Amino acid sequence: MMMAAPLRRLGGAVLDALLPPRCLGCGEAVLRQATLCVPCFIETPLITPPCCASCGLPFGHAAEGEPGEDGGRHCPRCLLAPPLYGQARAAFLYGPGSKRLLLPFKHGDRSELARPLARQMARAGRELLDRAELILPVPLHRWRLLRRRYNQAALLAAELSRLSGRPWAPDLLRRPRATPPLGEKGPAARQAVVAGAFALGPGAAARIAGRRLLLVDDVLTTGATANACAWLLLQAGAAGVDVLAAARVPEGR
Numbered sequence: 136m137m138m139a140a141p142l143r144r145l146g147g148a149v150l151d152a153l154l155p156p157r158c159l160g161c162g163e164a165v166l167r168q169a170t171l172c173v174p175c176f177i178e179t180p181l182i183t184p185p186c187c188a189s190c191g192l193p194f195g196h197a198a199e200g201e202p203g204e205d206g207g208r209h210c211p212r213c214l215l216a217p218p219l220y221g222q223a224r225a226a227f228l229y230g231p232g233s234k235r236l237l238l239p240f241k242h243g244d245r246s247e248l249a250r251p252l253a254r255q256m257a258r259a260g261r262e263l264l265d266r267a268e269l270i271l272p273v274p275l276h277r278w279r280l281l282r283r284r285y286n287q288a289a290l291l292a293a294e295l296s297r298l299s300g301r302p303w304a305p306d307l308l309r310r311p312r313a314t315p316p317l318g319e320k321g322p323a324a325r326q327a328v329v330a331g332a333f334a335l336g337p338g339a340a341a342r343i344a345g346r347r348l349l350l351v352d353d354v355l356t357t358g359a360t361a362n363a364c365a366w367l368l369l370q371a372g373a374a375g376v377d378v379l380a381a382a383r384v385p386e387g388r
């Protein structure tokens with residue numbers, strides 16, 4: 136049910152009175168619900184333009200990178216080996232501040248972080264969301280899903296769907312093969328580990344053929360997972376695959 140804005144504001148005020156607002160990162164008292172305190176905010180840099188037109192790597196200035204065929208400027212890695220996905224964007228740089236949000240979100244039980252994280256993702260990926268016809272979370276293998284109880288990417292996808300009105304599908308993309316944690320592995324090793332880890336669920340091909348898809352994950356590291364999923368989805372006839380993550384590591388894709 137949609138509440139009228141004044142009623143929603145009133146709801147927020149009542150909630151604030153009942154639960155003193157706490158910083159999402161460290162739990163310190165703050166002025167408004169679902170915000171960060173100043174030290175946490177400083178340690179959680181938002182990614183804003185300019186950035187690589189393909190992988191979203193933040194640039195220090197607008198003349199960084201080289202122009203590509205699409206007119207946008209691209210980082211050297213994307214020019215050398217263009218990713219299979221169209222564009223990737225992320226809300227935050229992965230670092231001390233975003234880890235304070237993302238690690239409890241991933242391994243703990245702080246599923247309520249999905250909403251504020253998705254709000255920032257929608258800001259960073261507005262154009263990607265606008266053209267998306269279907270939102271797909273990067274799946275977890277069922278063992279990992281059992282241990283964690285929820286797939287953090289699916290929670291983000293559901294929130295992004297709610298914010299944008301775009302449909303999402305939780306199980307079109309599947310992960311039948313368990314892969315070891317990618318941790319400190321380099322780009323080539325990651326590529327080898329994730330190749331073949333994903334599969335399409337029954338009836339998936341009919342739902343993705345000819346459509347522009349948005350793949351959602353919590354952290355974008357080398358892009359190996361995004362590329363493996365994009366390869367599968369494009370093979371199945373998707374018109375394009377973009378990627379939206381909560382955070383990305385500062386280097387490489």
Ligand SMILES: [Zn+2]
Nearest residue numbers: 158161172175
């Ligand atoms: Zn804080």
Ligand SMILES: [Zn+2]
Nearest residue numbers: 187190210213
């Ligand atoms: Zn790039």
